[in-house]
Amino acid sequence: MYHYATVSKALEELYQKGFTTDYNLDEDRIKQHCEDFTIEHIYRYEGETDPADEATVYGIMSKDGEKGVFVASHGAYTEKSAAKMLHNLSIKGRDEGCAENGAKA
Numbered sequence: 001m002y003h004y005a006t007v008s009k010a011l012e013e014l015y016q017k018g019f020t021t022d023y024n025l026d027e028d029r030i031k032q033h034c035e036d037f038t039i040e041h042i043y044r045y046e047g048e049t050d051p052a053d054e055a056t057v058y059g060i061m062s063k064d065g066e067k068g069v070f071v072a073s074h075g076a077y078t079e080k081s082a083a084k085m086l087h088n089l090s091i092k093g094r095d096e097g098c099a100e101n102g103a104k105a
Contacts, residue, residue: 007043007045007055007057011069011071014041014057015069017041017067018067019041019060019067019068019069020067020068021069022068022069023058023060023068023070023082027070028082030060030070030085031082031085034085034089036062036063036064037061037062037086038060038061038063039058039059039086039089040059040060040067041058041059042057042058042059043056043059044056054073056071057069070086
């Protein structure tokens with residue numbers, strides 16, 4: 001896990017490392033094919049005064065080598081969201097995290 005001062009700094013660093021796809025624009029791809037992704041980097045940012053300012057930046061790679069980022073805000077972790085699936089992947093391991101959310105593993 002990397003520590004940056006801001007989310008934008010984390011995104012800038014990941015972009016320089018080749019994570020150029022914005023997976024937030026293609027969230028359904030993650031939800032439908034969770035097993036096709038691995039998490040390469042995770043950055044958690046906690047707001048200093050407001051918990052709603054919390055965010056997690058994921059540097060993820062698809063099985064075909066496409067690298068990109070997904071930014072999940074504090075309120076993004078609904079039961080079937082891509083953010084929840086990525087969170088489960090980061091904690092439990094790829095297959096179990098996908099299966100728990102109803103995705104085909």
